[in-house]
Amino acid sequence: MLKPKYQWQLSSEKTSPVQIKAIAEACQLSEVAAKVLINRGYDTPEKAKTFLTPDPQSIHDPFLLHDMQKAVDRIQTAIVNNEKIIVYGDYDADGVTSTTIMFETLNELGANVDYFVPDRFKDGYGPNLDEYKQFIENGVTLLVTVDNGVAGNEPIEYAVTHGMDVVVTDHHELPETLPNATAIVHPRYPGAHYPFSDLSGVGVAFKVASALLDEVPEEFLDLVAIGTVGDLVSLTDENRFLVASGLKVLSEGQRVGLNALLKVSGLENQQINEQDIGFTLAPRLNAVGRIGNAGEAVELLTTFDEEKAELIAKHIDSVNDQRKQLVDTVYNEAILQAKTPDNLAQKTLVITGIGWHQGVLGIVASRLVEATGKPTLVLSGNTEADDLKGSGRSVDALNLFEALNVNRQLYVNFGGHHMAVGLTIKREKVPELRKILENAAETANLDENKLAPLTIDGVIKADQITVAAIKDLANLGPFGTDNPTPEFEIESEKVTNVKQIGANQDHLKFQLSGKDQTIDAIDFKQGRLMPYLQALPEDVRVVGTLELNTWRNQTKPQIMVKDVLIDAVPIIDRRTTKLTVEMFKSQTTYVFFHKKTYEKLQAYLKPEIQVAVLDDSEPSNISLEGNLALVDCPDSLVQFTDWLSKQNPDAMTVYFYQQNNAYLDGMPTREQSAKVFKFFASHSDIDLKKQLPDVVKHLHVDRSMLVFLIQVFFELKFVKIESGRVSYISNPKPQKLSVAPAYQLRKQQIETQEKLLYSKSADLTTWMQACLTDKNKGVAD
Template sequence: MRDDKYKWIEPKELPATHVKELSTSLGLNPTLIKVLLNRGLDNEQSIKNFIEDDQEAIHDPFLLHDMQKAIDRIQSAIENGESILVYGDYDADGVTSTAVMYETLEQLGANIEYFVPDRFKDGYGPNMDEYQRFIDAGVQLIITVDNGVSGFNEIELANQNNVDVIITDHHELPDKLPNALAVVHPRYPQAEYPFYDLSGVGVAFKVAQALLEELPTDLLDLYAIGTIGDLVSLTDENRQLVKWGLKQLQETQRIGLAKLMEVAGLNQAKVDEQDIGFGIAPRLNAVGRIENATKSVELLLTFDEDEAGKLAEDIDGINKKRQGLVQDIYSEAEKIALDEDHKNRETLVVVGHNWHQGVLGIVASRLVELTNKPTLVLSDSEMSADFKGSGRSVPDLNLFNALNQAPNIFENFGGHHMAVGLTIAKNNLKSLEEVLEKGAKEADISYKNKAELKVDAEINASDISLDLIASLKKMGPFGTDNQQPFFELKHIELKNVKAIGQDSSHLKFALPNADGQQIDAIAFKRGELADQYANATDVSLVGTLSENEWRGNVKPQIMVKDLKTSGIAIIDQRTNNFNVNLFQNQYVYVFFHEKLLEVTQKNIPNRELVFYKDLEDNEDINTFAIVDCPESMEDLESVLGQVHPNSIVLYFFHQTDFYAAGMPTRQEFGHVFSFLKQNNNFEKAKLGTVSKTLNIPNEKFNFILNVFFELNFVKIDNGLLKIEPVTDKVELSSAPIYQRRKRLIKVQEQLLYSNSNELTQLITPYLGE
């Protein structure tokens, strides 16, 4: 069975001698060497450069386009005491960019203030009303951070009022750039900067580096947060600066960040890139999604411990509110994404009413993960009839380029390869759907094609250790374009399989290593596989390695990205409780008893219910369920041998437990016969009381009577039971009903009283190829 969601790209085979030589000469774990070789670092020097701190990775800030022009103008403004405005953005990258630029200019003695636009009032990027407000207030120089390249009209307004604008940005450049005094951008056409993937805070940091004429190490913590939070490439300069930034964050003097880590439950001394990605950045982002993000900038800049504590608590509360909004909106959006109108589209435009527009990007990300489709999530509001929202993409579609083919349909639009933000009138929604579908067609993508998952190395469970995990950390910090290594483990047997979490949505299991120890593994959002994998003995998985610390105990664990099992999965759900809940899924339900099938058909419509003799060989069955217990192993074998499902669910419902009841003893047969002989011509209507008189269970008593009837020991005449004379000796076991019960006892012993492992071993040989 294949439950894998990804197309696994296997690692290339490496010469063992080469791996051993590099491992010995560099003093590095051989598994780490395999990973680095598979990532293209094919010699000793390149591996050294990657593992060790590389000062040469830090590029000259003056290689950025217009940097000298920007620095000259800023220095002039500082010297002349001009009023300078830092115009920021409301996400984690934007607020850290604002803090970096503000702190740097304040340190240089500038007459400085900052402004973070309100997502709901001002929208993304330059805003005409806000520009006018600051121009009227006497601002003489505006420096944008993490925005600006889409502000054509606003910057024209500034120029007309003799206010200079310096743009520092990293977003996709439009065809026509604003007429700013300087555009500092790593991707500016024909520019000489050697690294394109700076974040907004990265560009602001390079301005700070140029102004201060040294690397501003006290700003590296902000660099790390903004860069990781914006999911830009963690290679080249970014990787080195974030590496240093994590060390700075572990010792940060920013009381606000320290308080935020505290409320997030993070250990500051051990904070890493995952803590930023899942703990710090989401909280900073949440403020701009729900309220005005100025609160986040205040947190980063404050030196007041009481204020820092209050701000951190407020931000944590806002984040919890954000999480609730996301869940509520996602529940609605998911239904739309999977409905008949959308399920066969290559892309999704999901439209809601009065959804909180600050969290639509998160919802879009989750829908991409669910459907493998580029997705836009939009909503109108009581404040505006226009639809605002966000989009997220898949790697093979540049979402910005795809939508930028029709720029005139947007009221506002910006973004990059993987994410966009937009505002659009209701009458253009249909055009938006068409443009996005066209972009997917031109990029030749299909949601049916599994995304690729590149495996870095194949390992065994015995290779996994805390020492290996410590070695792998030398590759960090991990993130976009420098992912944690993915390891494949093949042909493993799972232990202690169970669904965990409040809603049982996650899968947890263990696998033994060579030392007899067990390594825990967790697969998020795969809890539905718990029954299916409970007895799996041949599983392959791909995952990352991490440490799990519990009460001072540190153990290695596997975070499973994807998994699959060979053969057909056998899911043990045996029951003696027959109810409608057994028929909730779109299975093929197989019955061995026609009467039970007929009753079920009357009460359970819209399900495929089949009598076992009518079952046809069908290779398209995904899952079929055996509802009731067969009367012979041969009947079961005939069913299992002709179907080819991915999985089999075994209910084996039975009305009578013949194995538990057993076969009546000869003494019990004798008691019944003696009673009938002593009470010849006994009224049939009174038989119900006889089993109690003889202290024989009613089911057994009726069975004994049926044996006597089949052997012609008794007959019914005018409602009276009469003993028939027996001339020849007849064995009780010769009765057909006796043989049937004997067979059922054996079948039920095997199918109902075996444990799950024994049942799997029993069933497997019957399965068709």
Template sequence: MITPKYEWKKQDLPEKENIDEIATELGLSPLVTEILVARGQDTVAKIKRFLEPTSESFYDPYQLFDMQRAIERIQDAIVNEEHITVYGDYDVDGLTSTAIMYEALLQLGADVDYYIPDRFQDGYGPNKAVYARLLEQGTELLVTVDNGVAGLEAITYAKEQGLDVIVTDHHELPAQLPPAYAVIHPRHPKGDYPFADLSGAGVAFKMAQAMLEEIPEDFLDLAALGTIADLVSLTDENRALAKFGLVALENTLRPGLLALYELAGLNEKEITEQTVGFTLAPRLNAIGRMQHAQIGVELLTTLDEERAQELAKKAQALNAKRQEIVEKITTEALAKVAKAPGHLVDVVAGTDWHEGVLGIVASRLVEKTGRPAVVLNLANGEAKGSGRSVEAFHLFDALDGHREFLESFGGHHMACGVTVLQTNIEKLQQILDTEAKHQKLDQAKVQALAIVSSLSLSEVDLNLLDELAKLAPFGTGNELPLFEINDHQVVSAKAIGKNNDHLRLELKNGATEITALAFGVKEELPELLQAPADIQFVASLAKNEWRGQVKPQLLIKDLSLAEKHAKVVIERKVKLTQEMFLRPVTYGFFNPQLAQKLRPHLPALAQCLVFDKNLTTTDLDELVLVDLPANLTQLEFVLKRVRPKTMRVHFYTKKQEVLLPTRAEFGKVYKLMQRYQKITFPADLAALAKTCALEDDQALLILKVFFEAGFVTINKGILSFNASAKAHRLEDTPSYQSQRAKQQVVATLLKSDEETLKHWLSARS
């Protein structure tokens, strides 16, 4: 049995009242409009602003508190030829923030350089020792980017030494701000900036906008890199930065980025947020993870193509090395976790584990286990590393009250950096397990996964993909839409990838054939390949371009493979009685009108479940199938979604027989219509049926089939024979197919013996 990693939760879509009206006015599909409205874009004006940002989407930078003061100080420094140092950070947001600020100051003629802290020597953020060195080297004004608000000690020292510091940052605000000359922060307690979620690169961009007195389009590529890579909310001003910035990335002239594109095999005209998140950002991050990140800024800012190639190759090589090290440590860490089960939080430590990648390894452990993890490297009597958490466990709060056992510590809800003595590792494990119980982590539900709606495989096409693409770029606050995919047959399933750790499913529904991919499922592959038809999954939609052909494909986000334990009890009914509805179980209905009629007569603790296309995966103790489905496909869909321990089937219907007219009977009615040319409908229906020796409903079905085939027309109650109608297969008409489906339902569910029916239901549940 493979259970989902997440709780599949259907998004609460808005009422349909205004959806069609908004969709029509904007030329959008109802589905995309529903998604937008559910995400707060609930008017035509809001949707227009969201879908098509303009220059007006960028707020006045002087709305940021202290901006005027900061700009005036920088202008004084330039006029007085003071030496300015931009003090950045070693991740993508820090590197791009530094590059933006550095280039903006260069454009103004400043005497400026930059400094990126060494992850291993300096740590994160302001550093008193580094500030002292910069002072010795002649720095007269320090501008921090993507850091600084937590640098109380270092900035106090700088002030005492006569060094002005301008802080630009976006991280969590401490209780006491540092005594900087100016603090530029979108959530400054004395400020009132309209958008609080700028990245470090976004704040640097606003500074550049103020310094250059225009929207600095030359920096949009860098701002998009930092904004997308830092996983800040891609709404409001960040959406404008990302949307315009992605266009800028497609047209960038930066030699360093172009060299990275080439080495990564990217088409520069097809850069998306996925490209940034999964291809460009890891390469830039690898620089600071594996060595000093100073060359990262040089890569982004150099105009020397030869140097750009050299630096890009270095980034590429460091990323490959980083991937190799991450895989090795993750394997070792998982083995250690397996040997020490029973913890609510996993603490693992190893020798010679590269400290630059331990945050990634911790994230991998969380993905695999669903539990928070702290991963530590052992060296010189200390254990130093990183932690990653889940939504239900506040990692910072868990450790903040135990600093006496920690050599160093910092972080937030979902992540931390920590150093302890090796002798205190066991104590750290005890603290985290105890705090996890206090926070009731053991009672927490798994993280919810928002699902937009259910889709039939046949609904997935390029038109839908083009509609959804209007919502891009996707990210935090504007998540990539996920769908539960139904109504498909698994044609084939196989393991793929260099290490056979991914799954490829070939799916089919009628003429629709689509590939679905699940990545990183190596441990589950044996079970998945044994019963691929029973896989249920949630996926995003994507395009697969290969040899000039573009096809839709599914990227599986989460999946499950349930064991079959349903006990099937056959109790077919020809009429409804009160005794059928006495027990407090779940009663399932295919006919919503019947459900509405019987709902008031169900016991107080009973559940009434109406089967529709939005049915989600549900576990039940007992399910009673009250009535017959319209077709077997409808029933199979329900059996894949609802997983009862006991399934009791009544399959009530008034009609126990469903007949299809023979070809001879179709012929009789055809000849009669050909002879009389016109009949009054429905007044003459009974006479027509009697003449042709048919039941009224059989005659009605034949006339419906003839109408759909074009053999007859109807106008104001007059049914007329159409002599000019083209030949048409009657079996292809909707009414014929619907009747045949009903016939199959009766044959399979009502006429089969109990053992055959039990086997049929069990095989599909």
């Protein structure tokens, strides 16, 4: 079978037809949407209506946040006294939107304020001592951090002892020892009781702005939406209202810089949703901080000059393209390290490189986690420096911050949360880091072979997927962390029109057929699955999200595939009489039934290719897994059937290459056998190297048949062969040709080749699938 990428977990069915109907009617929704609401805990009309109608009352009082009053008092004092204030930000989407809100708020209040966004490469993450010193020299007396600061003990202590106050506003994990700041505004401050703990950095900055302005500043909601979605925090409670409201503001186009960014991103004059932020806007804002200086992003967000905004937006878009190329380059090198024998044996990965661009290491780590299922740190430096800097990404089962934070003294710099960390470490400490991470995985009983869970909201038929139902589901958004886009298993009759799409043919498109309609489905980066779906169109199971696709003024439902499962083993029929290099490039185990075939093809096989060479006389009893490609044709159908029953493949491609075609040549007739025997009996010595063509011509017997009969006569001791010369043995013992091993082998080959090489494709695949699932299935079938 084709195994899924995830462990499918169907939501417990808590619904009844009466309950579904009641909520559907009360909320004017389709039953599909009503069922999702019930399974997510909104199981009464009242709860469902409350969820579907975000209420401004869900915004909590900003003064409930720890130290908010202290922060407001100190900022207001600085404004009244015209003190120099610096807003110290961060270089990701959450950080630049936080910086913009805080800077614009203080500017609106008449403060003597400027902002500073650290350079990822020069300053690193969070408070930088050298920069703090420079601020003090420049007469800054108040510094306000946004989206950073709780881990900045040393710089903040220096600031306080040298006359600069620091107000920290942050949402990251709190270290054991907190900095000696004037105020620390944080939704999870120990002992404080703010009602919602999952604000993003921009959410905290928005709260400070609300407290300072003594109102909810709706003009900042577009920025709040971008930072909140971009930082992957929980989209529940007040975050849900803030993002929903922010999407409306974003779609109205009130901010010049964002309008320019929407235009270069292809989203101009569109209704913006959370996916547009997560996959288009936030990555571009992040890219500036990854490749250059994120201050440019703040400049874009704060400008009122349309020409300037257009220039910056175009540059940011080009930087994002550069970022994509860098990610691909670094990932291609990093994945080779991940596949070394040592790393394959580990539950975690610490990948190091020389000269890798620091700005893309977090993205590369994410891709490695996706590819391997292992928590991963990706670090890089240069040949001269002793420090390695990098990022880590994790899986749900391992809190990466906690796993590494217990050895905080090991790092030059360190920070992060459950799923992601950033760190700087001395090169010689990397082996110790590997042990710490691996031990944490052992303690957590982490098993990278265990599939990540995928919650499925329900099972629906292809015929139930309508434009109206999808529009109703959209009302459950905005979607994100803790309110994921609904995933459905789609019941269909079969898949049709399977094809590869995209410039490199690396995406998959197909249709799911119901009784009354077919629905288009797209599966990105899975073009390689095309032959599997084509082989078993009625055994494909699909999980995905439902979207609307508008093309040429026609709007149709579309499935964005999350995972595919095929209940039977796909048998891909690629039978051939010629082998090419292109056949040996996929992530497959190539199975050879003859050592000679393998030896001839070794030049085609790169070192990283997995190969299984089985015994020529009898296939090995070893059970193989994964994707298998059967390169050559076995000799014995009985042995092959037995071998097949012991295998556990995800999919199997058959080439069944055969150089000598016993089936077409057939067995020799009595007349042919007698003619050849009489010839050698009457010719005492024949030099095959020189005379074989003449003998073939003289006897009118096919060359391969003549060679076969010589082999049979040799095994029966009718002739002897020495140095390529054949001579007759006088008075040989009378024997039937059928007792010769070569004769028996040829009979087996004919039977095998008839079944494996010349049967119809459908018959072959059906028979092989039966052999794979039932040891009692065999030649008789």
